[in-house]
Amino acid sequence: MGDPKKNRRKYTKPSHPWQAGRLKEESELLKRFGLKNKKELWKMVSIIKNVKKQAKNLIAGYSEQSEKEKKQLIARLIRLGLLGENASLDDILGLKLESIFERRLQTLVYKFGLTKSVKQARQFVVYGHIAINGKRVNVPSYLVKKEEESKVSFYINSKLNREDHPERTIQKIKEEIKEEKKNIEQPVEEKLVEVEAK
Numbered sequence: 001m002g003d004p005k006k007n008r009r010k011y012t013k014p015s016h017p018w019q020a021g022r023l024k025e026e027s028e029l030l031k032r033f034g035l036k037n038k039k040e041l042w043k044m045v046s047i048i049k050n051v052k053k054q055a056k057n058l059i060a061g062y063s064e065q066s067e068k069e070k071k072q073l074i075a076r077l078i079r080l081g082l083l084g085e086n087a088s089l090d091d092i093l094g095l096k097l098e099s100i101f102e103r104r105l106q107t108l109v110y111k112f113g114l115t116k117s118v119k120q121a122r123q124f125v126v127y128g129h130i131a132i133n134g135k136r137v138n139v140p141s142y143l144v145k146k147e148e149e150s151k152v153s154f155y156i157n158s159k160l161n162r163e164d165h166p167e168r169t170i171q172k173i174k175e176e177i178k179e180e181k182k183n184i185e186q187p188v189e190e191k192l193v194e195v196e197a198k
Contacts, residue, residue, distance in 0.1 A: 011043045012046055014042075026038060026041055032101075032118075034107075048100055051077065051092060054073060074092070077092065078146070079145050079146060080143055081145065082103065105144050106121045108144050109152065122140045126138055126140060129154055129158040130153075133151040
């Protein structure tokens with residue numbers, strides 16, 4: 001059973017430490033999703049591996065219990081937003097690593113435009129500025145369920161919740177500048193198309 005005080009590792013390290021292709025891929029994922037270290041990456045890899053392993057075992061089974069477990073596994077992955085409706089076990093085997101990174105709270109906070117960068121999203125989450133359905137969540141690797149997506153916002157008591165907070169006003173100004181640039185550039189592009197057509 002083991003010592004109850006000792007936390008077990010929730011990931012497995014790569015079998016070989018120095019593989020150039022894998023190291024390059026890992027460093028790209030670290031930058032793209034703003035991860036702190038490779039341990040976080042390996043945790044997500046382990047989750048995907050375990051899900052795929054479970055799916056492979058269930059494909060081989062034909063009992064009532066295996067059918068029940070298939071439905072439960074697919075339902076869980078649909079709730080997490082990793083699979084679409086009417087998914088099958090074959091879809092689970094086709095899951096990519098990026099799909100689970102897209103479901104992390106840190107990534108979604110950045111995608112929803114609450115921060116300027118992925119690293120800032122991590123900072124906001126860790127410092128307790130982000131909430132889901134009004135409840136503070138300070139774990140960047142929290143996997144957000146599909147139903148919780150619309151409930152991701154700033155924590156009520158956070159200073160960032162105010163509209164006039166400097167961090168938010170700077171972001172709004174940048175967004176307005178981007179929109180103005182688009183409006184200015186669009187007519188020029190349309191004119192070029194008209195000239196080319198003639």
